[in-house]
Amino acid sequence: MTGRCSVLRAFGMTAVLAVTLVAPASPAAGTAPSGGPVLVLSARAVPWVLPASGGFVTVTGRVKNASSCRLELLSSYAIPVVYSRSSTPCGGGNFRALVTFGANLASVGRTVKLALVARSATSMSSGRFYVHLVSGYQAVAPTPVLPAGAPSVPVKDIKNPIWSGYVAVGGPYSAVRGTFTVPALDPGTPRGASVSEWVGVDGLTKSGAFVYPPASGTGVIQAGVYETPDPRSPDGYDVQPWGESFPAPLSTITGLAVKAGDKVTVAVWEAGPDQWKMQVADDTNGLAFTMPPEPYAGPGVSAEWVVETPSNCAGLPSSCRPVKLAAYSPSVSFSAMGMAGGRQTSLWRMLMMQGGQQVSTPSAFSPEGFSVSYTGPRPAGSGART
Numbered sequence: 001m002t003g004r005c006s007v008l009r010a011f012g013m014t015a016v017l018a019v020t021l022v023a024p025a026s027p028a029a030g031t032a033p034s035g036g037p038v039l040v041l042s043a044r045a046v047p048w049v050l051p052a053s054g055g056f057v058t059v060t061g062r063v064k065n066a067s068s069c070r071l072e073l074l075s076s077y078a079i080p081v082v083y084s085r086s087s088t089p090c091g092g093g094n095f096r097a098l099v100t101f102g103a104n105l106a107s108v109g110r111t112v113k114l115a116l117v118a119r120s121a122t123s124m125s126s127g128r129f130y131v132h133l134v135s136g137y138q139a140v141a142p143t144p145v146l147p148a149g150a151p152s153v154p155v156k157d158i159k160n161p162i163w164s165g166y167v168a169v170g171g172p173y174s175a176v177r178g179t180f181t182v183p184a185l186d187p188g189t190p191r192g193a194s195v196s197e198w199v200g201v202d203g204l205t206k207s208g209a210f211v212y213p214p215a216s217g218t219g220v221i222q223a224g225v226y227e228t229p230d231p232r233s234p235d236g237y238d239v240q241p242w243g244e245s246f247p248a249p250l251s252t253i254t255g256l257a258v259k260a261g262d263k264v265t266v267a268v269w270e271a272g273p274d275q276w277k278m279q280v281a282d283d284t285n286g287l288a289f290t291m292p293p294e295p296y297a298g299p300g301v302s303a304e305w306v307v308e309t310p311s312n313c314a315g316l317p318s319s320c321r322p323v324k325l326a327a328y329s330p331s332v333s334f335s336a337m338g339m340a341g342g343r344q345t346s347l348w349r350m351l352m353m354q355g356g357q358q359v360s361t362p363s364a365f366s367p368e369g370f371s372v373s374y375t376g377p378r379p380a381g382s383g384a385r386t
Helices: none
Strands: 009-011 039-046 055-064 068-073 094-101 110-119 124-133 155-160 163-181 195-202 220-229 237-246 251-253 263-272 275-282 287-290 302-308 332-354 357-362 370-374
Touching: 039 110, 055 068, 055 110, 055 124, 068 094, 094 110, 094 124, 155 163, 163 195, 163 357, 163 370, 195 263, 220 263, 220 275, 237 275, 302 332
Parallel strands: 009 251, 039 124, 155 332
Antiparallel strands: 039 055, 055 094, 068 110, 110 124, 163 263, 163 302, 163 332, 195 220, 195 302, 220 237, 237 251, 263 275, 275 287, 332 357, 332 370, 357 370
């Protein structure tokens, strides 16, 4: 997570786009319906069953004595639902809207609950309806191969201020994947400290060198999870999944709930010319989210599995400075690693250094995986969480 920017874009359950709701002509402005309390006589979606890849449904409803109508989403699955949250006139008694559903990435079917809410100046009524998405959708990505370690390729130690983990150098790579465990932050972690776990492609210069602050033209496409202290609680912390196509702003995934202790799988792959996709899946709770295609034209010279301390940047990569690494525990375990594309030429072991001390250290690499441990000073009076 190059972090690097204060502008955030959020992907969540109810990303609202400019979707037009269509209704018949209603009474002139200021004309109130008459005849008693508001009633929703019917509300339905056609079709009401969608494939796992998602699709469009048409919502229709009949109301009585209402002046305005709107849709509300009642479910909390990590399925993107695109609809208008604005009220529309429905004094003529009929309502119609188009709703878009994203993919169901869970291994089971999901039934999404919505409501048509009708109002007048004095009363309101709602009618619930449902849309079911079947299970089994899988994002299409190239089949990855395991990264190689010694003695197949040379292994090189790289001391640096922000990354700890492993980097497969070579390529060009067209996909990467990996699974990691989400750590907790130590009690008493100071504000401003942070830690992130991610899987991605690039981050080196086009010539294959690691430079920090990032050199001009250096990009990285990556997705993962970060943990920061909760300003509302001295011993609490927030866990947030995200994706980034640096130097574009980081995007948070607000509709995907991730907790410390969960196993998270990330896949990043080239979906077309200069277009990449990122998927974050919580293997513990079965929820997942695939981000819309991101423009990215990096060289693909490396694939990464990294624990990082994020950076503060004042709008330019050359101004990036690392924040203090938050003390985390237990160790972050990486497994199910793979990448697709060109040939791997070496493996780099990234050792994070802050204040002259090695603060985050990866274990020996094996095809089954590796772990990254916090090896810096703990907050005063705290102990590692278990």
